[in-house]
Amino acid sequence: MTAEMIRAEDLDVRYGDVRVLDAVSLAVNEGTFIGILGPNGCGKTTLIRAISRVIDPAAGAVYVDGRDVGEYSPRELATRLGAVPQETAVSFGFTVEEIVQMGRHPYLGRLSSMKEADYAVCREAMDLTSTTHLADRLITEISGGERQRVLIARALAQQPKAMLLDEPTSHLDINHQIEVLSIIRGLTPAVTVVAVFHDLNLAAYFCDRVILMEKAKIVAVGTPEEVLTDANIRQVFGVPMMVRTHPLTGRPYLVPRYEPAASPTLSGGTPVCVHVVCGGGTGAETMYALSSQGYQVTAGVLSANDSDCTTAEGLGIPVVKESPFAPISEGSLAEYTALLKETDAVVITEMPIGAGNIANLRALEQFPALKVFVLARDGAPLSSRDYTGGEATALFSSLCRNGAVAVRDIPALVAHLASLRSGTER
Numbered sequence: 001m002t003a004e005m006i007r008a009e010d011l012d013v014r015y016g017d018v019r020v021l022d023a024v025s026l027a028v029n030e031g032t033f034i035g036i037l038g039p040n041g042c043g044k045t046t047l048i049r050a051i052s053r054v055i056d057p058a059a060g061a062v063y064v065d066g067r068d069v070g071e072y073s074p075r076e077l078a079t080r081l082g083a084v085p086q087e088t089a090v091s092f093g094f095t096v097e098e099i100v101q102m103g104r105h106p107y108l109g110r111l112s113s114m115k116e117a118d119y120a121v122c123r124e125a126m127d128l129t130s131t132t133h134l135a136d137r138l139i140t141e142i143s144g145g146e147r148q149r150v151l152i153a154r155a156l157a158q159q160p161k162a163m164l165l166d167e168p169t170s171h172l173d174i175n176h177q178i179e180v181l182s183i184i185r186g187l188t189p190a191v192t193v194v195a196v197f198h199d200l201n202l203a204a205y206f207c208d209r210v211i212l213m214e215k216a217k218i219v220a221v222g223t224p225e226e227v228l229t230d231a232n233i234r235q236v237f238g239v240p241m242m243v244r245t246h247p248l249t250g251r252p253y254l255v256p257r258y259e260p261a262a263s264p265t266l267s268g269g270t271p272v273c274v275h276v277v278c279g280g281g282t283g284a285e286t287m288y289a290l291s292s293q294g295y296q297v298t299a300g301v302l303s304a305n306d307s308d309c310t311t312a313e314g315l316g317i318p319v320v321k322e323s324p325f326a327p328i329s330e331g332s333l334a335e336y337t338a339l340l341k342e343t344d345a346v347v348i349t350e351m352p353i354g355a356g357n358i359a360n361l362r363a364l365e366q367f368p369a370l371k372v373f374v375l376a377r378d379g380a381p382l383s384s385r386d387y388t389g390g391e392a393t394a395l396f397s398s399l400c401r402n403g404a405v406a407v408r409d410i411p412a413l414v415a416h417l418a419s420l421r422s423g424t425e426r
Contacts, residue, residue: 007062026218093139124156131153168184181206211227241255373405373406
């Protein structure tokens, strides 16, 4: 069974009358990489400071390596915990090498000096953080990003059992963000890491588990997949997110959806609902554009392994799904028909039509009064993608006779849909 490296119990911290931590508890197992996320002012930095004994909580307790932090001397605690603060400003004119060597102070006696083994530890820390070339430079004369890496090197020189980092990549270029976090990730499982993040995607990729905070409390704890959901991010940050699985890493990644506050409505005040018939990745841009405009969007029938299905689910769009490599079933067709009864318009994308999805077009014939728009950027809406022996082309011709409108791009589609709000196309 994995032992706990850090435990906090019912921490309560106040700055004057403001409660910054409210009965916060957490447990961090040895060798794990934990990320702390949350909006500004939620208590992330205060939690790090309380664990490292920079501040004393009004109530609660912190245990490090099985002992109350109050039982450690500052020197002894420094051999257990290495801390990298958010603020990197240093006003004293030490060289970079001297700053890193300060990390060995907990291991030196009052009058003793560094030995070769201590210098070797410092050289290794500087090599790991790509700061060796800065050794003779004054800490006051290097950039904020360089100082950040130097302070990480100093913490590494302490050879701690756990590292606490407050936004360790806040001053770094993207290449150094990835480089530094890869270094920190590589320290585990020998070293336990707890870090504050602002970048949700970096936390999702590098962390084993994440903690989501809001208003001085922890609101969610778990793996990145469990915590970084659209519902959680919307609750805590107030921003709707499209959460997808990265095709290369298998980790979640998040993209803001930039939705407006209000949805478009018809002249009678009811929301405008648009159903998107798509497939093979042809509907992603359309679904995103309509969602960002505030339309109520539905989609399908789509194969469960279709990228358009993944996009719809990531956007929180209701989608009728069918088993992969199977034709549309009676059950899915019934769900699709039910959606069509409630929709105000249908958009058909430039998808290929075959035996597996032709039923999407057939069903539209049951709704001759429904407003249909067909994306036709190349001037050949469906005929060039007809793999049904001509049936799809015939169905499209029938839709056109019933008033289907071909539009060349998404802005034109949005302009047509906007007229539904005033009732001019109804």
